[in-house]
Amino acid sequence: MKLVIDDTRCKGCNLCVMVCPYHIFQEGRTSNRRGIFVPELDRPERCTNCRLQPLYQRRLCGVCQMICPDQAISWLHEAPFEPHKVVIEY
Amino acid sequence: MSVEDWYRVDRLPHIFCAGCGNGTIINCTLEAVESLGWKIDETIFVSGIGCSSRAPGYISTDSLHTTHGRALPFATGVKMAKPNFNVVVFTGDGDLSAIGGNHFIHACRRNIDITVICMNNQIYGMTGGQGSPCTPKGALSTTTPYGMDENPFDLCELATAAGANYVARWTSYHVKELNQAITFGLQKPGLSFIEVLVQCPTNYGRRNKLRDVQSMISAMKDHALLKEKRDRLLAEGKPIPDGMFVVGTLTDRNRPALGVKQ
Numbered sequence: 001m002k003l004v005i006d007d008t009r010c011k012g013c014n015l016c017v018m019v020c021p022y023h024i025f026q027e028g029r030t031s032n033r034r035g036i037f038v039p040e041l042d043r044p045e046r047c048t049n050c051r052l053q054p055l056y057q058r059r060l061c062g063v064c065q066m067i068c069p070d071q072a073i074s075w076l077h078e079a080p081f082e083p084h085k086v087v088i089e090y
Numbered sequence: 091m092s093v094e095d096w097y098r099v100d101r102l103p104h105i106f107c108a109g110c111g112n113g114t115i116i117n118c119t120l121e122a123v124e125s126l127g128w129k130i131d132e133t134i135f136v137s138g139i140g141c142s143s144r145a146p147g148y149i150s151t152d153s154l155h156t157t158h159g160r161a162l163p164f165a166t167g168v169k170m171a172k173p174n175f176n177v178v179v180f181t182g183d184g185d186l187s188a189i190g191g192n193h194f195i196h197a198c199r200r201n202i203d204i205t206v207i208c209m210n211n212q213i214y215g216m217t218g219g220q221g222s223p224c225t226p227k228g229a230l231s232t233t234t235p236y237g238m239d240e241n242p243f244d245l246c247e248l249a250t251a252a253g254a255n256y257v258a259r260w261t262s263y264h265v266k267e268l269n270q271a272i273t274f275g276l277q278k279p280g281l282s283f284i285e286v287l288v289q290c291p292t293n294y295g296r297r298n299k300l301r302d303v304q305s306m307i308s309a310m311k312d313h314a315l316l317k318e319k320r321d322r323l324l325a326e327g328k329p330i331p332d333g334m335f336v337v338g339t340l341t342d343r344n345r346p347a348l349g350v351k352q
Binding site: 008009011012013014015018063065066067068069070071074 | 094097102103104106107108109110111112113114117118121262263265266269303304307
């Protein structure tokens with residue numbers, strides 16, 4: 001699975017930056033065409049749902065998607081799925 | 091079906107301000123509705139007037155955007171005419187407790203089988219930040235420039251006293267718990283009332299030293315006191331810290347209800 005932010009919906013409130021347990025979302029530094037600072041993704045392959053959703057066949061964690069007031073965060077299916085080694089720091 | 095199918099995608103992005111928590115509550119509600127496997131054709135969302143009441147306009151089910159404070163009478167009518175339909179009411183604190191207060195207590199008394207989700211942003215957000223019945227004591231707003239000197243409403247206690255079957259309170263920070271509470275409330279026969287405290291950085295936070303979303307969310311997180319912890323503190327005879335509000339499932343009972351699905 002691949003984590004994506006829809007920058008046509010995001011309003012730059014940075015709530016995802018606050019709630020992500022892995023700090024994947026970082027505050028945006030450049031504004032987009034609509035003048036909104038969309039958060040940047042820092043090594044999104046660390047995301048629990050990206051790594052384990054194909055294994056468990058259900059959504060794991062998902063706090064960023066639920067707290068996003070603008071429905072901008074979603075996961076895309078990647079085909080074929082290749083598990084890769086990820087270093088997790090706590 | 092996925093949650094995305096419940097949205098009118100052509101209407102997004104919605105008109106809520108950046109950082110407004112109403113979108114979070116729509117997410118949690120639609121997630122709960124989706125997990126229960128309800129059909130789009132058999133679900134109706136009803137709302138009154140206010141920021142929160144814009145919500146059904148972004149949901150692809152049938153919806154009613156009704157007069158100020160009168161969402162509950164319309165929902166009662168829908169439920170009485172179509173008892174097999176699932177009726178959910180989105181409402182705000184000004185809508186529900188100020189102009190619709192009498193309708194609210196009578197809907198609780200009748201115990202109609204609907205779910206009421208109150209997005210309590212503690213202010214009249216859409217009209218420019220006037221003080222509402224839920225504005226906390228001492229808070230600044232455009233109509234209370236020296237601080238609110240009236241006591242706020244406790245909507246959960248009101249619903250419990252008036253006879254609702256299920257009453258819970260959460261904030262827009264507690265998304266998982268809120269999702270569970272809404273899922274439980276949707277399944278419960280009788281009126282289930284879920285109060286959600288939501289951040290309003292534009293009109294409430296700006297005047298109360300909580301200018302950005304992060305500080306509003308952390309203020310809500312720090313002032314939330316779990317019901318279990320409150321009960322433990324009371325049992326031990328310790329004082330409850332000042333300025334805290336109780337979150338959790340406050341009432342869960344099985345009184346006879348009106349209009350339950352056959």
